Amino acid sequence: MSAAQDLQLRPGQSTELLKELHILTREGKLNQDSRRKLKQVYHLHQFIDQLLKELPAGEDGPAIVDHGAGKSYLGFIIYDLSLKESGRGTVYGIETRQELVERSRALAQRFGFERMQFLHTSAAEAADDQSLPERVELVTALHACDTATDDAIAFGLRKHSAAMVLVPCCQAEVAARLRQGKALSLSRTPLAELWRHPLHTREMGSQLTNVLRCLYLEACGYTVTVTELVGWEHSMKNELILARYTGKPKRSSAERLRALLAEFGLESLEPVRFPALAQEPAE
Template identity: 75%
Template sequence: MKQGKSVPSVSEQLDLRPGQSLELLQELHILTREGRINQDSRRKLKQVYHLFQFIEPLLQELSRDGHAPTLADHGAGKSYLGFILYDLFFKALGRGQIYGIEWRAELVDKSRALAARLGFDRMAFLNLSVAASAEAVELPAQIDVVTALHACDTATDDAIAFGLQKRARALVLVPCCQAEVAACLRQGKALQLARTPLAELWRHPLHTRELGSQITNVLRCLHLEASGYQVTVTELVGWEHSMKNELIIARYTGQKKRSAAERLRAILAEFGLEQALAPRFGLEFVPD
């Protein structure tokens, strides 16, 4: 008589690491109080785990020679990413600090309470927008790693500006929706259709939205390269898990690429975006 296959344990199903806090996973509603898996939250956890695999090597490098790494997580929401990072890395390291930045006060209060309950005493939560965080006195002058997971609209741009101001050694970004470029493309559509056949790329509203998102992320990468970062773009997880799937990793080298700044300006000019966006990407707008 054949024996049936054994059912994988919760630890095996979630690919938990030794010493990982089950209490944290319950508090984040990934596990129920009975220890069962909450399938609705499992997808979110998979994204965060995958992102952790990219962030962990950066933190390991930064924590050499006794350095206490700092990380700012923008648009933190319920702070899934921050809590998992602390549990899997900062807790055992015994030094370093995570700052969760979130504009919704009720989520900040819940995260503060959870961190206190779990003894995660090197986590701080700030009730601020991403744009306002650069001037916050609660944050140090330099932050080693800046993350932004699905920070909507221009919040990813604000996180990049924050990283540049704080002289971040690395930025790890998963951009979300961005409507600004699409709006600019729509505004000059009739003129562009007459000027260049490339305007067919955004003649239809769906294409306008998708192209706007694509252009925005290309501009962000060029801006980072022009500011002294080496940039890698890859997928976060498979498309079956999230349509907002682009992962931008920028590591500071100090080598500012002039060619990146030139291409950035050329793209803005080609799509008629100079007036609206040149200052956003560190360029001066000079009217004709």
């Protein structure tokens, strides 16, 4: 079966680009790993393409910032399928590995993708980069590891992003803090049984991290939808967080976020990961 029949490559999509991204082989075939990657990126693109159709954009088109871009599978496919024909909009890829940034720049030049830029920086530092616009329409982070997802959220808030599309990965920070305070928590509440065993600590930390992120986005004026990226058979890192700005911060979400931090002994995380809560008017 050809790749086009297998995953129904989109009309007008560049198969040569997919070959250069090593998603397709030189013969136009898909191996198991690349099939899994392409399925994830296609599914994510469906959400992104719909958002781009609904979100207002400036006269130059939407500014899209992709954090933890890696080889920029997602950025290239967004450009190829959603921006190329319109002649409007820019994709900015943020990546800390210089060799991947240089490779992506060369690939964009080869295919004439003039409105793609790649920055050698981190998500945490990107907000201060003068080559990025003051406002962006969309922030994406596909499998940004551990706190890089939090940095992408902070970037989106700083840039007044109209929407964020996040697929978190390897959430370790909260799990480490739960581990440190485990003895005290076990003596204080039976809820600590939920993370007494190391495997449960990791799983509980991952779950709690994403719950806190969603509450934070709501507290900052976003509506949040949480769904699956693809079936579990394709990826264990499968949680997709979609956030759209409404301009209506939810006080109740801020209160519940703080209550959860207190319940789990994580109050020290508030100024580090949730600084916008301090901007709330006093009760």
